[in-house]
Amino acid sequence: MAGAGALELTGVTKRFGPFTAVDALDLVVPSGSFFALLGPSGCGKTTTLRMVAGLEHPTAGTIAIGGSDVTGTRPHRRPVNTVFQSYALFPHLSVAENVGFGLRRTRTPEVERRVREALELVELGHAGDQRPAQLSGGQQQRVALARAVVNRPAVLLLDEPLGALDLKLRRQMQIELRHIQTEVGLTFVHVTHDQEEAMTMADTVAVMNRGRIEQMGPPAELYEHPRTVFVANFLGQSNLAPGVVVEEGGGTLGVDVAGHRVLVPAARAVAARGTVLVGVRPEKVRILVAGQEPGPGENVLGPGRVTDVSFAGVSTQYQVELPGIGTFGVFAQNLLGGATVPLGAPVRLAWAAAHTFALDGRDAAEGTTDLDEAS
Ligand SMILES: Nc1ncnc2c1ncn2[C@@H]1O[C@H](COP(=O)(O)OP(=O)(O)OP(=O)(O)O)[C@@H](O)[C@H]1O
Ligand SMILES: [Mg+2]
Structure with a gap:
């Protein structure tokens, strides 16, 4: 069906x-x-x-796949396959037999050819005769993936499929998964609690919190335009400071933040009056040391004091304590290889007003839970 989503959930509870x-x-989920x-x-x-x-049967709501309502359809009749964190291969079967298992059951012709193609897709064309135990964790996960794509389901569900792999292999598999998805053109629904994984892999990310979707969109849009405190903190880091809207006009809000006037593009503000949370991402902020002045169109906070400096090679991460406001993080790219700003230095912070966003001030208590999960 042209334009139909591969998967549509309506009021699912x-x-x-x-x-x-x-x-x-x-x-x-677009096809x-x-x-x-x-x-x-x-x-x-x-x-x-x-x-x-x-x-699992929904308490309420409907689920449609490829335009057909499947809410009451039995699992094996749905055009869906799932890859779980634990890949559950049959240890006594060969790799090729594992991949072809479902096809044989349904007596699909040309089983051999399709199994070979699926294994080649995951770059395990040579391993068909081996047993799962002879393969590494990453290779076993690729076999599970080959098994899941071999019958071309309309939707492939991946539940933390890389969770058991170490970080390096995980990053490598992320690229491969993405590559495989582009190659086969299937619809992938990938579940993860790793924000970096979601952002690097997906066309669309839905940020879920307590059973609800807080925000959904392309990764860059979610990152640049977070609409809730939860999203602002779960997807990367954010500096947030409470303020009060004191003027509005010309597409810009003027917000009083502890006596400083901070400008926010109205299009980047969730709330346009009353108490708001002014936000800016740490990599957008630069440190002004004594004698340095902000450029035109920049917001400025401070003076404050550098309370932490961590040199991380490609960048230096600072914590800056701003009296009456709180602590701001700053990521400074190590472009010139020069000295870092010393601990304890009196500094001001500046960033382009265009990079500022504003959230609803009543959102303040939200989003602080489970942040340890966001690593
Ligand atoms: N069969 C069940 N009976 C009762 N509560 C359940 C059941 N299954 C899930 N839950 C609860 O529903 C909530 C959501 O569980 P779910 O497994 O969907 O979380 P999740 O987002 O996948 O988490 P994780 O990242 O840890 O896998 C949890 O609080 C869980 O305890
Ligand atoms: Mg889970």
């Missing part, structure tokens, strides 16, 4: 007794896209995937 694990979820469901532990990601796969 799942309650376990009094507890609402998934709360009125609405989403459309052929790489969609990531990102959120902290317990936010309802796996429950959502299990409902799509038919392993």
Whole structure:
């Protein structure tokens, strides 16, 4: 169906007794896209995937795949495959037999050829006769992937499929997964609590919190235009400072932040009056030492004091304590290889007003939970 989403969830809710694990979820995953469901532990990601796969029945709402309602369809009748964190290969079967297992059951012709193609896709064309135990973790995960794509499901569900791999292999597999998805053109729904993984891999990221989607869009849009405190902190880091809108005009808000006038493009403000949280990403902020002045169109906060300096090679990360405001993080790229700003130095902070965003001030208490999960 032209224009139809490969997967559509409408008002999908799942309650376990009094507890609402998934709360009125609405989403459309375009056909052929790489969609990531990102959120902290317990936010309802796996429950959502299990409902799509038919392993869990929604308390309310409907699920459609390729334009057909499958809400009441049994799992094996849905055009969906799932790859889990634990890849569960049959140890007594060869790699090729593992991949062809589902095809044989349905007596698909040309099983051999399709198995070979699937294994070549994951670059394991040479390993068909081996047993899973003879392969590394990453290779076993690729076999699981080959098994999941071999019958060309309309939607491939991936639940933390790289979770068991070490960091280096994980990064490598992220690139390969993305490559495979482009090559086969299937719709991937990838669940992860790793924000970097979601951003690097997906066309569209849905940020989930407590059973709801807080914001959904292309990674760069979510990063540059976070609409909630939770998204601003879960996807990368944000500096947030409370302020009060004191003027509005010409597409710009003037916000009083502890006596400083901070300008925010109105288009980047979730709330345009009253108490707001002014935000800016750490890499957008630069440090002004004594004698340095801000440029035109820059917001300035301070003076404050450098309370932490961590040199990380490609960049230096600073913490700057601003009296009456709080602590701001600053990422400074190590462009010139010069000296870092010393600990304790009196500094001001400056950034282009165009990079400022504003969130609803009432959102302040939200989003501070589970941040340790966001690593
Ligand atoms: N069968 C069940 N009975 C009762 N509660 C459940 C059941 N399955 C899930 N839950 C609860 O629903 C919530 C969401 O669980 P879910 O497994 O979907 O989270 P998740 O986002 O996948 O988390 P993680 O990142 O840790 O895998 C959790 O609080 C969990 O305890
Ligand atoms: Mg899960």
